[in-house]
Amino acid sequence: MRTIAYEEIVKAIRDTIIYSTTHLSEDMHRALQEALEKEESPVSRAVLEQLLENAEIAASENKPLCQDTGLAIFFVKVGEEVKIEGGSLKDAIFEGTRKGYEEGYLRASTCDCFTRANLKDKVGYNLPPVIYFDIVPGDKLEIEFAAKGGGSENGSRARVLAPAQGKEGIKEFVKQVVSDAGPNVCPPIVVGVGIGGSFDMAAVMSKHALFRDIGTPNLDPELDAFEKEIQEELNKLGIGAMGMGGTQTVLAVHIETYQPGRMCHIASLPVSVNIQCHSSRHAHITI
Amino acid sequence: MAEYRLRTPLSDEDVTKLKAGDIVYLSGTLYTARDAAHKRLVELIEKGQELPFELKGAVIYYVGPTPPKPGEVIGSAGPTTSYRMDSYAPTLIEHGLKGMIGKGKRNDAVKEACKKYKAVYFGAVGGAGALLAKRIKDAEVIAYPELGPEAVRRIEVEDFPVVVVNDTYGNDLYEEGRKQWAKA
Numbered sequence: 149m150r151t152i153a154y155e156e157i158v159k160a161i162r163d164t165i166i167y168s169t170t171h172l173s174e175d176m177h178r179a180l181q182e183a184l185e186k187e188e189s190p191v192s193r194a195v196l197e198q199l200l201e202n203a204e205i206a207a208s209e210n211k212p213l214c215q216d217t218g219l220a221i222f223f224v225k226v227g228e229e230v231k232i233e234g235g236s237l238k239d240a241i242f243e244g245t246r247k248g249y250e251e252g253y254l255r256a257s258t259c260d261c262f263t264r265a266n267l268k269d270k271v272g273y274n275l276p277p278v279i280y281f282d283i284v285p286g287d288k289l290e291i292e293f294a295a296k297g298g299g300s301e302n303g304s305r306a307r308v309l310a311p312a313q314g315k316e317g318i319k320e321f322v323k324q325v326v327s328d329a330g331p332n333v334c335p336p337i338v339v340g341v342g343i344g345g346s347f348d349m350a351a352v353m354s355k356h357a358l359f360r361d362i363g364t365p366n367l368d369p370e371l372d373a374f375e376k377e378i379q380e381e382l383n384k385l386g387i388g389a390m391g392m393g394g395t396q397t398v399l400a401v402h403i404e405t406y407q408p409g410r411m412c413h414i415a416s417l418p419v420s421v422n423i424q425c426h427s428s429r430h431a432h433i434t435i
Numbered sequence: 436m437a438e439y440r441l442r443t444p445l446s447d448e449d450v451t452k453l454k455a456g457d458i459v460y461l462s463g464t465l466y467t468a469r470d471a472a473h474k475r476l477v478e479l480i481e482k483g484q485e486l487p488f489e490l491k492g493a494v495i496y497y498v499g500p501t502p503p504k505p506g507e508v509i510g511s512a513g514p515t516t517s518y519r520m521d522s523y524a525p526t527l528i529e530h531g532l533k534g535m536i537g538k539g540k541r542n543d544a545v546k547e548a549c550k551k552y553k554a555v556y557f558g559a560v561g562g563a564g565a566l567l568a569k570r571i572k573d574a575e576v577i578a579y580p581e582l583g584p585e586a587v588r589r590i591e592v593e594d595f596p597v598v599v600v601n602d603t604y605g606n607d608l609y610e611e612g613r614k615q616w617a618k619a
Contacts, residue, residue, distance in 0.1 A: 189616055191436075191456070191598070198560045198596070206565035212501050212511035215564040215584075253510055255501045255584055264471065266583050299516045299539070299561065331609050332516050332539035334561040386617030390538065390560055392598065393612020427562040 150227070150287035152435055154234035160433050161244025161291065166252035168431040169217050169295050170210050172203040175361040176399075176428050183336050183389075183396040192394030196336075199389075199426055214427045217254035218295035220245045220277035223356055227286035237289075242275055249274035257298070280352060288434055292359050295429040300337065303329030306351045306420035318343060318419050319378055325421040326382050326398065331391020334425035336399045338362065339382070342420040345406035350418035357402035358424045359432070366403060368410075375401040389426075399426070440594070444492025445533035447553045453599045455606035459557065460594040465496045465536070467588040469515060472579055473523035476587075480526055487578035487587055490527060494534035496559075499584035500568070509574045509590070511564030514538040517556070521545050528554045536597055540609055550605050557597035558608070570595045 172180075177200075184196040206213045222241055232240065249256060250273040258267040258274055267275065284290075305325045309317045322341060342353030366372035379401045388394020405411075412418060436456045441449055443463035453459065466488050468476065479486055497517055501510030517537030524535060525548040533554050538561040549555060559567060573591040580586050600608045 189612070191612065194458075195560050198563050198566060202560075202563040202566040205569065206511075209565060211565040211568065213565060214562045215498065215500050215511040215513050216515070217501060217511075253502045253504045255499065255510075257499075257584075268583075302516065330540060330613070331558075332518065334538065384618040386613040386615065388612060388616055390558065391540075391609045391612070392558070393608070393614075393616045395616055425562055 149229050149231045151231050151233050152289055154232055154240050157232070157237065157240035157289070157435065158244040158247065160435060161241060161293065162248040162251065164293055164431045164433055165220065165245065165248025165254070165295070168293065168429045169212050169252065169254055171207050172213055173428065173430060175363055176426070177203060179362045179399040180336070180426065183399060187389070187394055187396045189388050189392070189394035191392045192389035192396065195389035195392060196396075212254055213429065214297060215255060216257065216297040216299065217249065218257065218297045218429070220249070220274060221294040221296050221355065222277055222279045223282070223292040223359065224279060225282045225284045225290040227284060227288045229287040230289055238279070241277060241279055242272065245277045246272045246275055291433040291435070293431045293433070294359065297334075297425055297427065300333040300423045300425040303333035304354070304420075304422045306347065306354075306418070308347055309417040309419055311415070311417050313417060315374065317417070319381060321419055322378055322401070322421050323381055323385070326387070326423070327385055329423060330387055333423045334427065335387055335391060335397045336389055336426050337397065338399055338424040338428055339378075339401045340422040340424060341401060341403045342422070343403060343405050344410055344412035344418060346413070347418050349406055350420040351422070353404035353406065354420035354422035357404040358422060358428065359430050360402045362400045368405070371403045371405070375403055443494050444489075445494060446492060450533055450553055450555045451603050453555050453602050454604070455599050455602045455608040455611060457599045459597050459599060461494065461597060462593050462595070463591070465494050465590050465592055465595070467496050467498050467590060469497055469499050469585045470519045471582050471585045472587050473520050473527075475579060477523045477526050480530055488589065491531035492533050493531065494536065495527070495532060496590070497535065497537035501564070501584075509568050509571050512568045512571060513564035514559040514561055517541055524548065528552045541601055546601050546605060546607065549601050550603055553603050555599055555603060556601035558600040559595075559597050567595070
């Protein structure tokens with residue numbers, strides 16, 4: 149067994165939250181620069197220039213890139229040989245989140261879904277986070293974090309298609325979701341698509357697909373080609389940066405399927421589309 | 436696509452010269468409000484009570500900033516998605532509101548009110564919260580402090596960059612921009 153101290157996890161999460169909400173990730177930075185080079189519409193180019201300038205200001209002032217510093221989302225892989233000392237892993241994630249958001253002057257955006265009252269006093273500052281745990285072989289703790297904004301989340305959709313609809317049906321559904329969302333989801337966007345599994349698992353996979361660095365290929369060659377095909381179709385919509393019209397609406401399409409075997413039920417074809425804004429704040433920690 | 440520098444409060448003359456796609460640099464006072472504050476403002480109007488600020492000529496910015504660090508005027512302060520204010524905005528426009536700043540589509544009722552009562556909807560760049568905060572020179576909570584980030588603030592801005600999305604003539608930049616760049 150390998151022992152990891154509770155406090156080490158708390159600190160790693162706190163620091164990651166503060167850094168990733170104030171520093172645009174390298175892959176997003178590169179993707180925005182490439183979009184600026186390719187964009188034909190002057191209005192969209194002006195928006196992309198503002199976004200790159202915003203990233204510079206945020207980094208130099210340690211100021212959040214966007215005021216919506218999101219819900220804290222975690223995908224956690226716990227090695228079977230890991231033992232946490234000094235507290236539970238879940239408590240460490242809660243405490244790291246609270247500290248990161250409160251001490252980093254980030255926004256507390258969690259509320260009671262009926263009364264809409266902020267939960268910062270009742271539950272804790274920007275608590276609770278959304279956590280997915282997985283248990284894997286090994287002695288490492290792998291934590292993926294995203295600060296997921298509400299605007300892009302509001303434009304996301306899930307549906308169970310009929311198997312006969314196939315790839316064409318998937319493409320049409322993704323196109324419909326991105327078209328309907330238009331300017332509201334802060335394009336240029338990353339489109340996470342979860343295909344297969346169950347109704348709920350498709351949604352989880354579509355969220356996890358957003359963690360993949362832009363520019364890295366899908367390991368399934370057929371899906372890699374499908375991602376590029378969908379991206380090309382989406383960029384024909386003309387939505388552009390912040391929806392003001394342009395040729396660069398989608399920075400990447402990332403597909404995840406349920407493994408092994410790209411599984412789903414013989415009667416179903418679940419598809420979920422999770423949209424991520426141009427501020428895509430995501431980070432990976434290995435302890 | 437013209438460029439204007441305007442100072443708030445805005446007049447009919449200010450807003451009727453603007454066309455969808457124009458770039459405007461706003462200076463002066465803006466008021467911040469999101470859904471929760473809008474609900475309360477509309478309730479005050481319905482009861483015939485006084486609002487926490489003068490609505491005539493006012494511009495409302497849809498924003499819920501991050502908390503300021505010590506020594507800062509305001510935290511990160513980019514626009515939030517505007518459709519959540521659609522059910523309240525026409526009432527405010529009817530009572531004198533001249534401008535709204537946000538991001539994303541508005542419904543037909545808001546666009547109609549903009550035409551009928553002469554008001555405009557501006558888009559600011561979503562996700563540019565650090566950049567936009569630099570144009571905010573002063574901020575003060577003037578109502579509903581219990582709403583936290585959603586409280587109503589009076590903010591003073593200098594050359595705050597926005598684009599006209601919906602003008603007083605029924606034009607919509609999102610629809611026109613998309614039509615122009617879409618490939619069949």
